[in-house]
Amino acid sequence: MNLPTAAGKPAERLKKLRDDFVSHLPGRIGRMREVLGESAVHGCDCCRNEELQRLFHNLKGSAAVFGFDGLREIALEGEILANGCDDSTHCRQALGFAVDRLERAAAEIAGASVAAEGGEFLGFNLDHVGLPAAVDACGRLIYVCDDDAASLDQLVTQVACFGYEVRGFPDTAALERAIDGRRPDCVVMDIHFPDNRNSGTEFMAAINRRFDPPLNTVFISARDDFEARLHAVRAGGTSYFLKPVRSADLAAVLDEITHVQPVEPYRILVIDDEREVAAYHCMILEEAGMMTTRISDPLRALEALEAFRPDMVLMDMYMPGCSGTELAQVIRQVPSHFSLPILFFSSESDQRKQRAAMRIGADGFMVKPIDPVALVSEVAIRAERTRALRALIVRDSLTGLFNHSTTLYMLENAIAASDRNRTGLCFALIDIDHFKRINDSYGHRAGDQVIASLARMLKQHFRNSDVIGRHGGEEFAVIMPYAALDMAVARIDQLRTLFERVEFADGAQAFTCTFSAGVAQHVAGSSLASLFGVADRALYRAKQGGRNRVLASVSEAVAA
Numbered sequence: 396m397n398l399p400t401a402a403g404k405p406a407e408r409l410k411k412l413r414d415d416f417v418s419h420l421p422g423r424i425g426r427m428r429e430v431l432g433e434s435a436v437h438g439c440d441c442c443r444n445e446e447l448q449r450l451f452h453n454l455k456g457s458a459a460v461f462g463f464d465g466l467r468e469i470a471l472e473g474e475i476l477a478n479g480c481d482d483s484t485h486c487r488q489a490l491g492f493a494v495d496r497l498e499r500a501a502a503e504i505a506g507a508s509v510a511a512e513g514g515e516f517l518g519f520n521l522d523h524v525g526l527p528a529a530v531d532a533c534g535r536l537i538y539v540c541d542d543d544a545a546s547l548d549q550l551v552t553q554v555a556c557f558g559y560e561v562r563g564f565p566d567t568a569a570l571e572r573a574i575d576g577r578r579p580d581c582v583v584m585d586i587h588f589p590d591n592r593n594s595g596t597e598f599m600a601a602i603n604r605r606f607d608p609p610l611n612t613v614f615i616s617a618r619d620d621f622e623a624r625l626h627a628v629r630a631g632g633t634s635y636f637l638k639p640v641r642s643a644d645l646a647a648v649l650d651e652i653t654h655v656q657p658v659e660p661y662r663i664l665v666i667d668d669e670r671e672v673a674a675y676h677c678m679i680l681e682e683a684g685m686m687t688t689r690i691s692d693p694l695r696a697l698e699a700l701e702a703f704r705p706d707m708v709l710m711d712m713y714m715p716g717c718s719g720t721e722l723a724q725v726i727r728q729v730p731s732h733f734s735l736p737i738l739f740f741s742s743e744s745d746q747r748k749q750r751a752a753m754r755i756g757a758d759g760f761m762v763k764p765i766d767p768v769a770l771v772s773e774v775a776i777r778a779e780r781t782r783a784l785r786a787l788i789v790r791d792s793l794t795g796l797f798n799h800s801t802t803l804y805m806l807e808n809a810i811a812a813s814d815r816n817r818t819g820l821c822f823a824l825i826d827i828d829h830f831k832r833i834n835d836s837y838g839h840r841a842g843d844q845v846i847a848s849l850a851r852m853l854k855q856h857f858r859n860s861d862v863i864g865r866h867g868g869e870e871f872a873v874i875m876p877y878a879a880l881d882m883a884v885a886r887i888d889q890l891r892t893l894f895e896r897v898e899f900a901d902g903a904q905a906f907t908c909t910f911s912a913g914v915a916q917h918v919a920g921s922s923l924a925s926l927f928g929v930a931d932r933a934l935y936r937a938k939q940g941g942r943n944r945v946l947a948s949v950s951e952a953v954a955a
Contacts, residue, residue: 408678413461416671420501423454427473427494434487447490448477449713454497456742456763457672463504469496535653536577537561540570540595541585541615546638549898550583550615553642556893558855559649567598574602579610580653581633583645586616586623593623596630603631611652615640641900643848650851660859661778664705665689666696666722667740668714672763676709676740676770683771685778693717697725700732702812706778706785712741712752720752727755734784736777740765791865793843794850802864802872807923809862809874820917821875821883824930825849828909828942830869837901842869844899845908852897856890880916880947887912888945895943909943916947 430447451474458467473493480486537559541547544565551563562579564570567588573579588594595614603609614627617638627635634648663680667673668691677687688703690696693714700708708726712719719739726732736758743749749760758777761770789801797805806822813820827833827845834842846869853863853871862874875883895909913933917926933948940946 409675412671412675412678416457416461417501417504419671420504423450424494424497424501426450427497428491431487431491431494444477444480446715447480448474449715451477451493452713452742453669457669459742459764460672460675463500466497466500466504469493469500473497535559535580535649537581537583537649538564538570538573538579539583540564540567542566542588543585546585550640550642550645552896553898554583554646554649556642556897557646557649557852559646567594571598571602574610578606581611581613581649583613583615584632586614586618586627592618593626596623596626596632599632600630613645613648613652639900639905641844642897643844643851643899646848646851660684660686661707661775661782662703662705663687663707663709663774663778664696664699664703665709666693666699666714666719667691667711668693669711672711676765679767679770680709680774683775685774693719693722696722697729700726700729700735702808704808705735706781707736707738707758707774709738709740709774712739712743712748720755720757723752723757724755734781736781738773738777794847794865796850796853796871797862797864799864799867802862802866802874803923805862805864806872806874806927809876810917810921810923810926813876813917814919817919818877819879821878821880821914822917822926822930823873823875823883823887823912823914824866824927824934825853825871825873825887825910825912826934826938827869828911828938833906833908837899837904837906841899841901841906845869848897848899849894849908849910852890852894856893857886880914883916884914884945884947887914891943891945911937911942912945913937914945914947 427447427450430443430450434443434447451470455467455470455474458464458470473490476486476490476493480490537554539547539550539554539561541550541563542565547563547565551561555561562573564573570582574582582599584595584599586593586595591597595616599610599612599614603612609631612630612632613634613636614630614632615636615638616623616627619637624635633652636645636648661680661684663677663685665673665677665680665687667676667689670691673689673691677689680687688699688705690699694716696708710719710722714722717725719741723737723739726735726737738759738761739749739752739757740761740763742763744762752760759773761773786795789797791798809820809822812818827849830842830845833845846865849871850863850865853873857863857873857875860876861878864872864874866872873887875886878886891910891912895907898905898907900906911934913930913935915926915929915933929948933946937944937946
């Protein structure tokens, strides 16, 4: 599996892929010559002719991808000849001549400099290829300005609990100096200051005349009159909160304004027997912030689908052992993959064949060489659709986290992967303390606010590789692959200390909450029920021991 922004600059990775392609040319052309030799001895049967067509076709597409137009033209001529081969001596001689020309072209390429940098040979710059990057809240700077010292201190403390870098200012002069020094990602601005009922909005209107684009601004105020709200709109305010501000609601707005996206990257499975071409397309998608896995053997596709659970499949049309159209039909036979988007990419320019591929269940067709920007766009559109449809089935509606059944399914997969790869795995159960009391005292709306806030903090606090689910009611589950027990406990305990500082409000009443957690480490060979039971018993002891604590069950995990 390849994560987004894999190591190495795009230019370096492109050059290596191109050099690898060149170094493998003698072997590919040698195989063409072997097939021709077998045809001369045994006759040009259907299987040999299909292999020869595929060899020319694949070389045509790969040469186009890596910018070798002369090589592509010769391979195209060879493909046309192989497609119409009648086993005559003349036909075999013509094919032999095409292979000779490929051999000479490959030798010239190998002898020439292949030091083209970056994407220059393909006419693009990968620096401009990409989707809006997912960012952590901790990388976002928030300025809060309020002349009420108690309100300012509370807001700075509360917003910081959600992972933001926050600075507070008691007056507009101090805020202006800070803005001139470093532009924030958002300003949380009070409207009413002692010198003027509308000082906050007037100040931001003046500031934004100096900035293009204007600063993101959220206004806060004790005023609920139309005039105050209209001033906020005219000053460029994105949102408006009445005091006292609910920190969880403010954090949700800040997440949206500052593009904090606590979701994992799109997961794309690339299937292509052309290894360098597959690696090239994976590189483009990774540079755009996606996560990829590639396989060269189509017979391993179902195994890869189960292990990786992609949002879409990017697949070559012509592969040995199983064509792309055949593989698409096999994938569609599996109910859980019936709606999974499949995008074909190939150097096939025959529109009839393209339409035939679409009829058997493909969602799109792109002709090599593929423009990187177009590739990212086509893949992202389909992957987003898959996410939206899948979310209706596997996500909890209140929190956006995985639901109970999906969490258990993913835990089962994580256990299998841990055993297979001999890597660490920790599992935690988190339960909000005295949650029934919260519902009884403040109402179910306040309870939902607490659940949603903890869910948001969980998503921000853990890695993209971790799996977070709502196990039921006020209970959450966290699956942490590759994690050692001490690291997992420390991570959850750090979140616990942040969560207990968050203030919630129901009308004029403010309250805080805590949670307890039990953590277990998986031991090779133990079952899902065993791991779950260890975490559950650790959680029970944390509750019995006074709540608001994180406990682990190392000895029980080892014994399981």
